[in-house]
Amino acid sequence: MSKYTEEDLEQELKTKEYEYGFYTDIESDTFAKGLNEDVVRAISKKKNEPKWMTDWRVEAFRVWEKMEEPDWANVNYPKPDFQELAYYSAPKVKPKLDSLDEVDPDLLETFKKLGISLEEQKRLANVAVDIVIDSVSVATTFKKTLGEKGIIFMPISEAIQEHPELVKKYLGTVVPTSDNFYAALNSAVFSDGSFCYIPKGVRCPMELSTYFRINEGGTGQFERTLVVADKGSYVSYLEGCTAPSRDENQLHAAVVELIALDDSEIKYSTVQNWYPGDAEGKGGVFNFVTKRAICETNAKVSWTQVETGSAVTWKYPSCILKGNNSVGEFYSIAVTNHYQQADTGTKMIHLGKNTKSTIISKGISAGKSQNSYRGLVHVGARAENARNFSQCDSLLMGNACGAHTFPYIEAKNKSAQIEHEATTSKIGEDQLFYCNQRGIDTEKAIALIVNGFSKEVLNKLPMEFAVEAQKLLEISLEGSVG
Amino acid sequence: MLKINNLHASIDDKSILKGLNIEVKAGEVHAIMGPNGAGKSTLANIVAGKEEYDVTEGVIELNGEDISELAPEERAHNGVFLSFQYPVEIPGVSVTNFIKTAINETRKAKGLEDMPAKDMLKMIREKSELLEIDRKFLSRSLNEGFSGGEKKRNEIFQMAMLEPKLAILDETDSGLDIDALRIVANGVNKLKSKDNAVIVITHYQRLLEYIVPDFVHVLHDGKIVKTGDASLALELEAKGYDWIKKEVNS
Amino acid sequence: MELKEKIVSSYLAFENDVDINSEIHDIRTEAFHNFEKLGFPTKKLEAWKYTSLNSVLKNDFSIFPNKENAIEFADVKKYFIHDIDTYKVVFIDGKYSSFLSDTTHDGKDVCLMSSALSKSKYKAVIENYFNKIAKQDNLTSLNTAFANEGAYIYIPKNVEVEKPIQIINFTTGNDAATMVQPRNLIVVEENAHVQIIERHQSLTENAVLTNVVTEIFSAKNSTVDYYKIQNDKDNASLVDNTYIEQKTNSVVSVHTFSFGGNITRNNLNFYQRGEHIDSILKGITIIEGKQHVDHHTLVHHIEPNCESHQDYKGIFDARSTGVFNGKVIVDKEAQKTNAYQQNNNVLISDKATINAKPQLEIFADDVKCSHGCTIGQLDEDALFYMQQRGIPKKEGKALLMYAFANTVLESVKIPEVKQRINKLIATKLGVNIGFDL
Numbered sequence A: 001m002s003k004y005t006e007e008d009l010e011q012e013l014k015t016k017e018y019e020y021g022f023y024t025d026i027e028s029d030t031f032a033k034g035l036n037e038d039v040v041r042a043i044s045k046k047k048n049e050p051k052w053m054t055d056w057r058v059e060a061f062r063v064w065e066k067m068e069e070p071d072w073a074n075v076n077y078p079k080p081d082f083q084e085l086a087y088y089s090a091p092k093v094k095p096k097l098d099s100l101d102e103v104d105p106d107l108l109e110t111f112k113k114l115g116i117s118l119e120e121q122k123r124l125a126n127v128a129v130d131i132v133i134d135s136v137s138v139a140t141t142f143k144k145t146l147g148e149k150g151i152i153f154m155p156i157s158e159a160i161q162e163h164p165e166l167v168k169k170y171l172g173t174v175v176p177t178s179d180n181f182y183a184a185l186n187s188a189v190f191s192d193g194s195f196c197y198i199p200k201g202v203r204c205p206m207e208l209s210t211y212f213r214i215n216e217g218g219t220g221q222f223e224r225t226l227v228v229a230d231k232g233s234y235v236s237y238l239e240g241c242t243a244p245s246r247d248e249n250q251l252h253a254a255v256v257e258l259i260a261l262d263d264s265e266i267k268y269s270t271v272q273n274w275y276p277g278d279a280e281g282k283g284g285v286f287n288f289v290t291k292r293a294i295c296e297t298n299a300k301v302s303w304t305q306v307e308t309g310s311a312v313t314w315k316y317p318s319c320i321l322k323g324n325n326s327v328g329e330f331y332s333i334a335v336t337n338h339y340q341q342a343d344t345g346t347k348m349i350h351l352g353k354n355t356k357s358t359i360i361s362k363g364i365s366a367g368k369s370q371n372s373y374r375g376l377v378h379v380g381a382r383a384e385n386a387r388n389f390s391q392c393d394s395l396l397m398g399n400a401c402g403a404h405t406f407p408y409i410e411a412k413n414k415s416a417q418i419e420h421e422a423t424t425s426k427i428g429e430d431q432l433f434y435c436n437q438r439g440i441d442t443e444k445a446i447a448l449i450v451n452g453f454s455k456e457v458l459n460k461l462p463m464e465f466a467v468e469a470q471k472l473l474e475i476s477l478e479g480s481v482g
Numbered sequence B: 001m002l003k004i005n006n007l008h009a010s011i012d013d014k015s016i017l018k019g020l021n022i023e024v025k026a027g028e029v030h031a032i033m034g035p036n037g038a039g040k041s042t043l044a045n046i047v048a049g050k051e052e053y054d055v056t057e058g059v060i061e062l063n064g065e066d067i068s069e070l071a072p073e074e075r076a077h078n079g080v081f082l083s084f085q086y087p088v089e090i091p092g093v094s095v096t097n098f099i100k101t102a103i104n105e106t107r108k109a110k111g112l113e114d115m116p117a118k119d120m121l122k123m124i125r126e127k128s129e130l131l132e133i134d135r136k137f138l139s140r141s142l143n144e145g146f147s148g149g150e151k152k153r154n155e156i157f158q159m160a161m162l163e164p165k166l167a168i169l170d171e172t173d174s175g176l177d178i179d180a181l182r183i184v185a186n187g188v189n190k191l192k193s194k195d196n197a198v199i200v201i202t203h204y205q206r207l208l209e210y211i212v213p214d215f216v217h218v219l220h221d222g223k224i225v226k227t228g229d230a231s232l233a234l235e236l237e238a239k240g241y242d243w244i245k246k247e248v249n250s
Numbered sequence C: 001m002e003l004k005e006k007i008v009s010s011y012l013a014f015e016n017d018v019d020i021n022s023e024i025h026d027i028r029t030e031a032f033h034n035f036e037k038l039g040f041p042t043k044k045l046e047a048w049k050y051t052s053l054n055s056v057l058k059n060d061f062s063i064f065p066n067k068e069n070a071i072e073f074a075d076v077k078k079y080f081i082h083d084i085d086t087y088k089v090v091f092i093d094g095k096y097s098s099f100l101s102d103t104t105h106d107g108k109d110v111c112l113m114s115s116a117l118s119k120s121k122y123k124a125v126i127e128n129y130f131n132k133i134a135k136q137d138n139l140t141s142l143n144t145a146f147a148n149e150g151a152y153i154y155i156p157k158n159v160e161v162e163k164p165i166q167i168i169n170f171t172t173g174n175d176a177a178t179m180v181q182p183r184n185l186i187v188v189e190e191n192a193h194v195q196i197i198e199r200h201q202s203l204t205e206n207a208v209l210t211n212v213v214t215e216i217f218s219a220k221n222s223t224v225d226y227y228k229i230q231n232d233k234d235n236a237s238l239v240d241n242t243y244i245e246q247k248t249n250s251v252v253s254v255h256t257f258s259f260g261g262n263i264t265r266n267n268l269n270f271y272q273r274g275e276h277i278d279s280i281l282k283g284i285t286i287i288e289g290k291q292h293v294d295h296h297t298l299v300h301h302i303e304p305n306c307e308s309h310q311d312y313k314g315i316f317d318a319r320s321t322g323v324f325n326g327k328v329i330v331d332k333e334a335q336k337t338n339a340y341q342q343n344n345n346v347l348i349s350d351k352a353t354i355n356a357k358p359q360l361e362i363f364a365d366d367v368k369c370s371h372g373c374t375i376g377q378l379d380e381d382a383l384f385y386m387q388q389r390g391i392p393k394k395e396g397k398a399l400l401m402y403a404f405a406n407t408v409l410e411s412v413k414i415p416e417v418k419q420r421i422n423k424l425i426a427t428k429l430g431v432n433i434g435f436d437l
């Protein structure tokens, strides 16, 4: 959606309901509901996976079976019934894409509604898009340009076939199958996702971008993303998602693993606007995501996220700062409105010497929503001269919502320098009046002030994403002032 | 242009304006002076539409129309500009972004297209030169960390950008150094025409040397108690307010 | 026998000594069953994530020291603030010591919980206040189950108590490891004012576990200044559960000075039930060895226009561990709340650990809440500057640490307490300089 016209925006402003709430009627090949070892094997078989992969999934499933769903996050929701979900859904008409003409016309229509016309994209934006519709990748562009640099960017299902040695080497090394309930589940049943490898010393010439989208009702989305930046390389990766509106809650349990080898840098930006449910709190996506990066010597990983969607979000993009001088950053805006609940934050685990981390989190709560920051800064005993700066600001709108901050700070090294600050505020009446006096109406004024409040984070997003993110902020706060 | 008749206003049951009358015609400059707490800023805020105040009696007409039902932004769209005595800070929103939004919202209200970016930039350049404002300043967050004088200058810059019909300057001179005072006054004078009007609220005669008023009013205890020409300001500067208070009380 | 079983089985014996037909005993019995169900807290509980009592609970504590132990004033004088006149409520191994105490019923009651619980004269106050704000958690329940002795302080309307009150609990540990569970009740009526100093002190090297519960009720316009001096022996552990309810316009401040002991856990809870309340929570922690101090604070803003100020400073040497878990809750109705929380720590050894968890839970929009938490070192430039002016490094460091902690001392209102704390800090830092900066 990096191409996002003003007409689109106008359209959105007219319809206060979720603007991507349409349902693409593509014939889908969906598994019967329910989960057991056979289903896991069937998924693997369907995807033609090698034995090591099948075994890996089965092991993860066995671990998952013994685990209990966590309930420590500050969110309340009906626990999904994992036997009521279908674990595989792929468009039946599976196009081999040589040109866009071969794509299912309905699908193209969907893209249009999303504001991304691929031709446009190809021509105008310097962005390679790996579009994932209901779990299976159907369009990959720019593959060739990337190929010339030796960059691998493909659906992970293909990577398992074409680059098994790389996948095998790194998959599950940052987020082990046993890491947590949802990570285990994802490992067992993940349908597809993206794989990206940047060779030694290569600077990826364009932003890599993936669009996720949940299409089929009642299917869980289990994405698996693996990004490996080899020594001295650089990549900026964009992830965005939209989901059509639906009444029953849908589950999204993705796992993202980033591996930043010596001297490399990964920027990972997310704009998440899964369907948040309606104003009464009906429907909406459950978003339980495990995102983690490992940073080797001198490596740097930045997570930037704009979270405006989902009924329930549970997400902590983290950095393990293993190598000396490695750097981790987390910039986040989380907006909740109506009945949304977000429990999000980060973990910065300082293990190497001279490691540095920065956390900037901006939470905006409106309506009857609950917005929590939960973070951990851990400085290990051997992490000499570790530095952390954290800033968590909350903005409350109205009197029915809540903002919560739960930072955990653990230091075991005397040379650690950790600073944590948090503030809570509201939009001042005098600020609104000032804007009104200059001819700006209240709704617009709020958007302006919220944008200002979120500036430090918006600035971290790649340009085209930043514009979209600003619009999303505006849309998600609509109707929040009465 | 502006006609106020028998205005009574209060806040939390505390009565502040007690039957105020004033008429300002296009092309005129009015100065309002008066002791601290007399109700000058209150008057300015009420004209701009601040909702905190309860208007219990009286009418405010702008170009012959009662504006009491209009929202602050609608009044702004009709050409009312208030330079605040204490401009607020809006973190993260740059001056440029703010003024761009203000202009385009006003245009939108008038059924006009957004101002093309090119014109906007040109206008910003012109007006910032007029007010001798460093361009770097415009990319900073609105009023955040601005010095007292910078805030005031920024208010006049916005006025220049918005080209209002009726500008109310609430103590815009306080906090300005001597050079800035001249610059700001020049700016105001350049914008003055036979079609618009200015109300200057001030404590000091000095600003009035630059912006010469057609009328000087003394606001005391919620009422205009004396009106004169520019010489009244000089007299006040020399004698203070006591004699007026006495006159009123006798 | 495990400590929990031992405690459970001793409840019958305890019932022989108290009036089991009283209403109070119903409260005890309920609390007893609650503890029986919950047991001791483990690290699995979020509230005990960073503090384990396991090593302490292994001791074979004697729960009811039956022998009366006497001690000489001269031997324990140093534990009193003795250079000013004070009321004193002193206990030895959980039993009241009339010899060391100085109580009063003159226009106010500064006396014993055991008599307050049994005499009809106090019935109304006990009914209104006893166990009304104490939580139903593991250790508070345990204390409530055995609640019988402690300090009882009742300050009527408009009374400004003319001198501070000291509450001191000595444990002799003469025979064996000892567990004591004092229970204090402090009721300060409208417009009244009181200053209280609390201390727990063991006199031998035997292990001690003190599980104390204090309930404080601060009525309209009242003022309470409370000082906790924690400088116990290495083998003495303390779980301090303090619950404070404040009414309109009251000001309550609690200063906690933690310099000693084995494991110290301070659960300090404020409930603001009125407007224009000010709650002040301050603490200095300076520990070394394997000491462990855990400050667990809660300020619950229930009504509008109130303030809370938290300021905790910690200096950690050797293998010591500091924990700060501060929680501020602002209810929906509590508009215009101002809540501040600061926690600053210095680690001076490679083996020391600090875990901090400053939390905000905010449900009102028109509030000002902030928390800051830092972990850092002493300013090396300042240290060099001092050395350059001839102040030895050790003293220079001590001065810097003192300056670091000083924001907490500024609000101490009893000069003698301040002097005592200054002295304790100097001793703790191993220097011989006066800190009256």
Ligand SMILES: Nc1ncnc2c1ncn2[C@@H]1O[C@H](COP(=O)(O)OP(=O)(O)OP(=O)(O)O)[C@@H](O)[C@H]1O
Pocket: B011, B012, B014, B016, B034, B035, B036, B037, B038, B039, B040, B041, B042, B043, B052, B085
């Ligand atoms: N929001 C408010 N709440 C309570 N009182 C107010 C409020 N606004 C104004 N007042 C009171 O109304 C009176 C008039 O205030 P106003 O600000 O209009 O005075 P002023 O003439 O502008 O004074 P100055 O010269 O000091 O700027 C003062 O007594 C002031 O305290």
Ligand SMILES: [Mg+2]
Pocket: B040, B041, B042, B085, B170, B171
């Ligand atoms: Mg004024």
